[in-house]
Amino acid sequence: MANRTGTAQRPNGSTQGKICQFKLVLLGESAVGKSSLVLRFVKGQFHEYQESTIGAAFLTQTVCLDDTTVKFEIWDTAGQERYHSLAPMYYRGAQAAIVVYDITNQDTFGRAKTWVKELQRQASPTIVIALAGNKQDLANKRMVEFEEAQTYADENGLLFMETSAKTAMNVNDIFLAIAKKLPKNEQATAQGGSGQGRRLAEGDTGAKAAGNCCK
Amino acid sequence: MPVSLLTDPQMQFGAITFFAKLHKGDTCGSNGLPLTPNSIIVIGKAQFLKTIKHPYLCQYLDIIRGKHERTVVVSQYCGEPLSNYISKEQFTLDEIRKIAFQILTALKELHQRKIVHRNLSTDNILLQQNKDIKLFNYGLYYMTGCGQLVSFPIMQVLYSAPEVYLDSPSGIFSDPKSDIWSVGIVLIELILKKGLWQSLKLGQRIRKILSLIQCNNSSVFERIAREHNCFETYETIPDDLKNLVEACLSIYPKNRSTAEELLQREMFEDFTTKKTPNKSKVCEPFEVFTINELYHWWQLAGGDVFQELKKQGLIRSSPPILSLPNLVSIEGSTLGQERNPATLYDPRIVQMPLDALYQRFAHIPLTCYYPLIHATSKIIESSMPPPYDATGLPLIIREKDPEYQFHRVILFRRLLHGYPYTKELILKEASKDIPPLLRGEVWAALLSIKGDYERQYLRIDKETPTTTDRQIEVDIPRCHQYNELLSSTEGHKKLKRILKAWVYQNSNYVYWQGLDSLTAPFLYLNFNNEAKAFACLSAFIPKYLHKFFLKDNSMVIQEYLAKFSQLIAFHDPHLANHLHYINFYPELFAIPWFLTVFSHVFPLYKILHIWDKLLLGDSSFPLHIGLSVLTQLRDRLLNSGFNECILLFSDLPEVDIEKCVSYSMATFESTPKSITTREHQNGKFHPTSELDISSVTLQELNRERCPRISATDFVNLVRSKPEKILTIDIRNPVQFSRSSVMNSINIPFSSVSFGEASLENVGQHSTRIANSKNEIIVVIGNEETDLELFPKFLLKCGVSRVCVLHGGFSLLASATPTILISNTQM
């Protein structure tokens, strides 16, 4: 169902699908695999020597859900604590967030919780938050138990999956789960892209960009 | 005739090759990432060997990686192995003493550097024409991590000490004393004039060596002599030599002397007193060029080590099908593969042919080896051949042209030798281009590195754990890892130490992600000199990134980005208007550009070329690089909306670096300095006067889309390049006629209607402005005029090079009345 290659698949026969556009931000401690998850989702690749992210990077990917085409505008942020001051600029107006931690490192889970709190306080109240326990391929070095994270996610109403950017496990799935949970009425569509993001998503993004797919 | 300088018999080199151990299957490290290939670890370790320069040691020149973990080691190779002489009865006892002295001196040098040879034999002791010796291939054990990184044993049957045999195959026993044993065996061969146990098979030879352990209290030398029917010779040997050999061949390493101890023996006194070269601490002796340079030129002239190894049959390719295993288990282990004999050690050495290079350089006259630097005599100049001219060629070609690089390297070696007194000349020459071979040193000179930076670096605590460590540790394995040096274990360690040292040394600053990338070029160029890499980084940051690494650097970065926007507006109003219209601000994409001066954005080879020029400029140069990157992408940007633009920068397309550099240089030179003046720039590198721009707040800066120009720059332009400037005075006509700047035009602010972005609105002078192609347009007003609307209007109309005089007319009136005229008097 999900389509990795970038152009949206048109569901058989139906010529007119709804197009929704959502702004999604990735947050989490440095080196937990945020950029790798995005790279896997957008390009189907994994780079062992992924470069660190300074400031932020922007990518887009489209997935098709039944008769709806969902276009993600993804902001991948820098993980280092110091770049924290930039983060609000990216999550402001975001409809979805993936907070990532590394299952082999307990501290990154703690940091993920802090991000969730910050989002709950500062971001849009309707934001869909997913928690991703990444590097699942290293389960033999696990420091964060699945159940612990699941419980935490349930208590806070988060989507939760353990993922691996390396093996691609659950990568598309987590984005799809988010896409499913996002409201896809006309209003959301209109909002998508312009949002409250003062600067990040104004301009002519909405209509023109969406026009690229599912015409 | 002049080639004779090149054909020094000691300036020759050869190569050996071996395979590093292959990691089994697709094993991963504890972080889930692939293990660093062993050949890369070898390359990292071997770099240190290149620093060893010693008369009795062949100099290491290069370590290259081939396919499938093949490793090629290039080093000086000259003279003939001692083994060729052994049975020819060549050496007098005095000559043997001298050889012993030189081998021990060489070993002492190695052991001091914690390098164990482990491989010493008469095959890799090379006798020179002048009868001195040089050890060859002494670093194999060291570079392979005490043999851990290869699958063959590093030892020499016959020459290896008993304890080497007794060590387990995977043991990393590395006692320098085992080399001393080997010296003993070599000396016996020289004295007895025969190779030992020549007729025996390998296993028997080993048994012979091990059986020596039994002569615990008797003489090993005597026993060997008897076994070779040489007891008579043995008895005639003078005691000093006999004792020396005996001391080398003590069974227990703990009883064996060290090289240093042996060298103190009376028998060597003559050599030691004779051999005290008058080494000056102040100034190293100058060499016109070294074997390093020769190797570099040889490569440029088409020399190819791999090609030579293939020609000699050292590298043979076998069809890949032969290397298929019979069985592969799910876990990835393979079965049924015959051991490839090529993975064993092949002791052959291939001498590299130099004739082609000699021929190529044959016509270069001797005078070119000794370029005149300070002389400005017309007579001498006219007697010189015309300089080799390559200035018209693209940089990439110049860097590959052997003859051009010959001249550049010779010249720069001279200049660097005279540094710091030659700083000006280095600057001048570096502005043409920098020879890649000497880039590290030239950069250090451009950054004014001098003094005892090594001791300073030594003093810094680089070990104590800090809270920054985790961040540094996760960043290093992501930093320019395509590069062999930076991805090697040694490279990681060094980068970590330098970063920790910097954080320790700069307590007012903190580690920001990106500092790793910034350090990478310096480490790459000074891989064997961490202290210098650190000194360069420490000099670079205050000059180009002053305050960028403050814990709260937002003011500094925002100011820099605001200046960037203004610079775009100044040179390319069209692009600036478009980016402004789609809300595409530099803070979305340019933070990594400027925080790391593009070192996080481009691959190393591009950074080197950009920084070659950056180091000649000041902290505004990165703005110009940024502008030139945008310029290259201009058409795509102009045709794109927000999303496409930002995608473009998330995955930056190929940038033509030579174009980028030349365009940056052009705008850098044509832009008055004050256009890019910042509050946060380092005053040390930007002296200012009262007429310069100061106290502009960030808010003002963000509002003003056109930059300000200082009165200093303005007055200079009016005086020296009046044709380059168009002054627009927007005060009211009365004020204008009372006093105004020479040649200025008056467009009273109140006379313009700003509604529509059309130049006609400015009235009679609109064509004058529209035709101003290369002029800088300076808007002058005073307290009563709005200094933002009018320039912004010009910008919207697509007028380029618009700036505003800082301080307005009143500043001019008080400071430099000489450029003013009074119209009423006329």
Ligand SMILES: Nc1nc2c(ncn2[C@@H]2O[C@H](COP(=O)(O)OP(=O)(O)O)[C@@H](O)[C@H]2O)c(=O)[nH]1
């Ligand atoms: N084993 C494993 N390594 C991963 C995975 N995801 C990322 N990495 C590695 O972890 C490091 C940091 O990843 P990166 O995407 O740069 O993290 P970010 O700082 O959160 O963006 C890189 O070396 C990746 O190759 C994963 O799922 N499994």
Ligand SMILES: [Mg+2]
């Ligand atoms: Mg990242």
